[in-house]
Amino acid sequence: MSKIFTYVRVNKNNQSYVQEQMELLEKYIQSNNFSVYKNIEIDITSSNDEKYILESLKDCEKKSTIIVADLNVFGRTIENILEIVKHILSNKIRILVVKQKLELIDDDDMLTQMVLGVISMTLSLEKNLMSLRTKEALIVKKLNGIALGKPFGTIQKSKFDNQRDKIEELLSVGLSVRKIAKLLGYNNHIGLNNYVKKRNIRENLQSSEEIIN
CATH class of the missing domain: 1.10.10 (Arc Repressor Mutant, subunit A)
Incomplete structure (x- = not known):
């Protein structure tokens, strides 16, 4: 029988966010009458700690299910979220996302592939928009007579x-x-x-x- 895990992203500097996750998960589990095998909590206070997420989720067996409150528990950038989600799905672990009402079955599932495709498109769009915003901001500065680059004579660390x-x-x-x-x-x-x-x-x-x- 498939084991069910929950994953909560803990941040000691943002307890309200942690509490929100727990409340969403509790309500969802009760309404679906799930029996949770194990609750996984990972303390992440900076983006550098996100590398430990996959390490902490390695106990999840193939054909098991992970329930999360929101996709953003996997990362603070779309790129990181996509990377972790793809890795989990490649191990044939189903992901249930409460807030976005998503059921990601595995990397062979057609609907799951469509969802991942949309996320990938969003990532590409985000990068293009960021590049465009940067260029436009530089143009505005240039038109306003603001010198671009580092001030003349600036000495960098060596x-x-x-x-x-x-x-x-x-x-x-x-x-x-x-x-x-x-x-x-x-x-x-x-x-x-x-x-x-x-x-x-x-x-x-x-x-x-x-x-x-």
């Missing part, structure tokens, strides 16, 4: 920052950038040379020496 003290020390004793790159384990001295130039490290060292003298 992998060399962690060893800047060592770089300065070796430069001060007269070593070339090529030799310093080799000593510090960098394959390409050109990047280090650009770093030294952009940050005026040689000039700053000379100024320091003049002050000391």
Whole structure:
């Protein structure tokens, strides 16, 4: 006999959302007279935690059923939702979604394929609209005379920052950038040379020496 699982996405920072899921599931289970084998709760406080969802659902056996309150318990982007739903269905696990009134049977079911197709189209549309919104926003800024990109002279973080003290020390004793790159384990001295130039490290060292003298 098919076992029935429920899955609740827990977020300690949003207890009302958790409570809403539980109420929807309880009402749905009672109205359909289901007997739940196991309740699964996964604590997800950030999108990075979503990678643990499939790990937590691995106990669900083939031919079993997962009941969820809403499709968005599987992810905060359509892409993540689609990926997890497809993986669950590929293991022949049925998904019942209370809020959207969906019954996703498996990845071979015609109706399920249609629903997944609509979700995929929504994902494609979402990406296209995001790209369009970005382009339009940039055009508006440009028309209003707002300079695009980073302000002139902005210095970005660099992998060399962690060893800047060592770089300065070796430069001060007269070593070339090529030799310093080799000593510090960098394959390409050109990047280090650009770093030294952009940050005026040689000039700053000379100024320091003049002050000391």
